[in-house]
Every structure is written in C-alpha cells, then in structure tokens.
Amino acid sequence: MVNSRKYILPTSSTPELHLRCRLYSTLRDRPRQATMLTRCSGYSRTALRFPVPESLFEEAAVQPYIHNCFVTVHEGSHIYQFCIFFKRHLRLRANLLLSSGDRKFRGDAVVMRIGVNNPFIVNMQGRDNTLADFIIHQ
DSSP: OOHHHOOOOOOOOOOOOEEEEEEEETTOOEEEEEEEEEESSSSSSTSEEEEOOOTTTOOTOOOOOOOEEEEEEEEEEEEEEEEEEEOOTTSEEEEEEEEEEEEEOOOEEEEEEOOOOSSSSEEOTTHHHHHEEEEEOO
C-alpha cells in the first residue's frame, strides 16, 4: 500500500494546529472525537497542513508505519472528502469498532476532513462525525 503523506520537521518556528478528527481506537468501545497535532508550512490561511497521526496511535514498537487513503462521499449535490489514517498488523490489538463477523481489523484508525475550497485538512464539524462513521464501516 502506498503512503502519500508528506512530512514537515518540527522547529521552534513551525506553526502548529490541533484539528478535530474521529478516532477509532483499540482501547475504547466507542469512537470519539480527538484533536490531532497538525504542522503548517506557514502562518497564512492558505498554508499547507501536515497532520501527525503518530500523536494519536498506540503500539509504535509493533507497527511504526501508518497508511492513509482518501475517500470522497457524494450525497445529493454535496461532496465531502476525507483522509483516513490507519495502522494494520497481525500483532496489534483487535479493534472491535472496525471488526465485523469473521473479519477482524487489528489496529487504530482516524478520519480527518479535507476542505472543499482548499485541498488540505480542516476541522471536523456538524455531520462529519456521522459521515465518518458511515465511511469507516464501508
């Protein structure tokens, strides 16, 4: 699986944001809203944003790699875009939130919203949690 993430190194002058996301953790029995550290390329509103999902995921010693994928949801005339970060490995804990029937998902997942006008990560709000729950189970 290809990882399309870009990284920005932390410095004392790197602007950082904490953006809301939907976390599906192996340590919880319900998904929850969390804030993810996001580094920015500048201070303007149009600066690129680089999320750091390592700040939320557990068991980095077992599986240090984080995969990502992009999902687009069409609902009537509305288009919603999301980015899903996840870890998956046989030695990770089973995630009861993402497992169904005989399929077991082992690892954590987090869903972030991508803006409509600007192609970078934005805060989740309104119905985004409901849409995240819908796409994570598809």
